[in-house]
């Protein structure tokens with residue numbers, strides 16, 4: 136029996152002029168057909184509708200023709216060498232600056248854009264003694280857990296909230312709302328969230344802080360007040376980090392995401408496989424085995440899709456719309472510097488990057504001798520303007536982030 140090969144045929148219309156974009160309100164349709172040995176045909180219609188319209192994200196080249204070495208951007212050591220070669224001076228100066236100074240960076244992007252990944256790599260390169268990053272979601276979960284399990288810490292939190300909280304509902308009602316919140320809806324009152332964010336920042340007085348995420352229920356006025364409140368906390372520079380990512384990337388990240396049931400590590404069959412790839416003959420399917428060395432399932436646990444992920448962005452579209460709108464509001468706020476990051480590059484301009492900086496796409500086949508062959512090609516996507524693009528790995532995006540932050544802080 137011949138080995139199955141997944142086929143992907145893409146057709147899209149209307150094709151915009153090179154470098155041009157679709158007229159407002161139009162959509163790009165991406166039709167992809169997949170077939171396997173059972174002749175099952177799946178038709179997907181992909182239509183990104185939310186464009187980050189008025190925002191302009193410049194493309195910064197990270198190619199340096201003097202550097203001939205290729206770096207493995209998937210390992211900490213490879214990244215360390217990469218940043219030393221491409222931004223050694225900026226990294227050293229930022230480290231020195233942050234030994235005596237701090238900043239607050241607000242990370243704003245659509246869900247699944249990689250905010251956590253980018254700030255973690257920044258932290259890895261600049262040093263955990265200088266940088267601290269937290270997400271609003273993790274903070275709420277942490278506070279919730281503490282309120283339920285740690286009496287001593289609980290009374291400290293309540294005392295702080297009692298002192299700092301200003302809101303139209305009582306602090307007790309606000310805390311009840313936090314404890315009874317549902318996972319689908321963020322219903323934590325903004326004023327309470329603000330008090331908790333302040334407390335978290337104050338707990339790290341000597342560190343630069345990245346805040347990942349923002350309250351999603353604010354109007355324009357309270358939105359800018361929210362940022363001003365946090366900015367006035369410390370006498371240090373603040374900036375926004377805005378990330379532009381095509382919805383087709385978010386869609387693919389969701390659809391091919393798999394999770395280890397034991398350690399919850401998340402990987403991607405198409406974009407970020409583990410070192411163990413297996414083939415299920417009965418299903419005609421390839422799958423990944425967990426390779427997290429700290430996991431009890433290392434080398435044996437099958438990684439599985441998360442429920443609902445197969446729907447891709449369809450299931451989270453309202454959320455993406457809202458994230459996009461809030462990004463636009465932040466973009467328009469005056470008086471605060473902005474770090475603008477693009478995670479993708481039009482194919483025509485991909486020579487501004489080294490080929491190892493582009494996200495590869497993996498596909499697999501079984502050879503005649505029964506071995507699994509891994510094929511690696513640069514991943515091609517259609518961005519929100521309908522332009523054929525490549526996606527960038529996290530490291531070159533962080534490189535651009537380091538250079539822009541360096542410019543904001545040190546000129």
Ligand SMILES: [Zn+2]
Nearest residue numbers: 395398425430
């Ligand atoms: Zn695992």
